[in-house]
Amino acid sequence: AKAMKDEDKLYRHQGTLYVSIMSPLENLQALETLEARPDDVLLVAYPKCGFNWMIGMLQKMMIAAGLEKDPKQTPLMEFLSPEMQKVISESPSPRLLGTHLHLKNIPASFTAKKTKMLVVFRNPKDTAVSYYHFTNKNAVLPKAESWDKFYSEFMSGDVAWGSYxxxxxxxxxxxxxxxxxxxxxxxxxxxxxxxxxxVCKFFNFALSEEQIQTIAQGSTFEAMKDNSKDSHGQLGNVFFRKGEVGDWKNHFSEAQSKEMDAKYEKCLGGTKLAALLKY
Ligand code: A3P
Structure with a gap:
């Protein structure tokens, strides 16, 4: 098959960009009626905030708690075709689900049923840097012409899944x-x-102290990178790139850093989330 042109890799729906191949409109439309369950385990994270890290930990926790038998990757719910969504709708509880969608686009049923949602955030500068490398290495995303260009797109929310x-x-x-x-x-x-x-406490996973320690040991960046061929195949090295806090210092100009600080302060200043992120 001929490679897709960069300009066709994303499409805009209700103002937000999505990945054409992975989450076509029919997926998003079918999702609107996906029925949540009160005991679903839902992981939410903006791209590059640590989704694969946490989903790997949740899988380990659920296996240790005797809840999840299939250790394969959990796809984002927006990557599920309408047919796959039907399969999910019949799979046994508790289901492990994940998404990069904005809260307003998470199927309404999850809020209605008060399903527990674990949300992972990361400081916006490292998130942007991680996203920049990811878009250049993942064939389903368009190549960034330069860091400066990607930075601007990230700031304006013109990246897949919209604005951080x-x-x-x-x-x-x-x-x-x-x-x-x-x-x-x-x-x-x-x-x-x-x-x-x-996280175990939040989801009521009854694990022993020893099990908790073992899961933590298997969830360091080094451990997960070593295992990434098995867990993520060819994209292993792309998902597990550097795994550090502060790589933004190797990419941001002084002006970009100041501009993002100001935007962050304007959007989130004084909120509890900003305090949690201590950024
Ligand atoms: P970097 O690109 O900064 O290395 P996501 O899974 O949401 O796409 O996020 C990917 C980011 O999480 C990457 O950041 C990746 O290296 C990092 N990551 C994955 N597993 C990790 C782990 N066990 N510890 C620390 N960082 C991890």
């Missing part, structure tokens, strides 16, 4: 919801064991 800032602002209003847990990439980097413990 819009998504963060939406969650900032739900930090205290009992069915919502927000965890940051930066917190996990420093407190992996405690992070695993808190």
């Amino acid at each position: 800032f819009d998504q963060a602002l939406a969650w900032a209003k739900h930090v205290d919801d009992p069915n919502v847990m927000i965890v940051t990439y930066e917190y996990l980097k420093q407190n992996l064991v405690e992070g695993v413990r808190q």
Whole structure:
């Protein structure tokens, strides 16, 4: 098959860009009526905030708790075709589901049923840098002409799944919801064991201290990168790139850094989410 042209790789729907091949409109439309269950385990993360890290941990936790038998990758719900969504609608509880969608586009049923949602955020600068490398290495996304060009697109929200800032602002209003847990990439980097413990508690996974320690040991960047061929095949090295806090310093100009600080402050300043992100 002929390679897709860069300009066709994303399409715009209701103002937001989506990946043409992975989440065509029929997927998004079918999702609107996906029925949530109160015991679903839903992971939400803006692209590059640590989705694959956390989904890997959730899989380990569920296997250890005797809940999930199939250790294969969990696709984003927006990547599921209408047929696959039917399969999911019949699969046994508890289901492990994930998405990069903006809160307003998460199927309404999840809010109605008060399904527990674990939300992972990462500071916007490292998120942008990670996204820049990812878009250049993943064939389903358009190549960035330069860091400066990508930075501008990230700032204006003209990247797949839309604006980081819009998504963060939406969650900032739900930090205290009992069915919502927000965890940051930066917190996990420093407190992996405690992070695993808190996530287990949130979802009521009954794991022993030993199981928690084992999961944390298997979830370091090094451990997950070593296992990435098995978990992610060819894209292993693309998903597990550097795994550090602060790589933005190698990419941002002084002016870009200041501009993003100002935008962040304007959008999120004074919110509990900003305090959690300590950025
Ligand atoms: P970098 O590009 O900065 O390395 P997502 O899974 O949401 O696409 O996020 C990918 C980012 O999470 C990548 O960031 C990746 O390296 C990082 N990551 C994945 N697993 C990790 C882990 N176990 N520890 C730390 N970072 C991890």
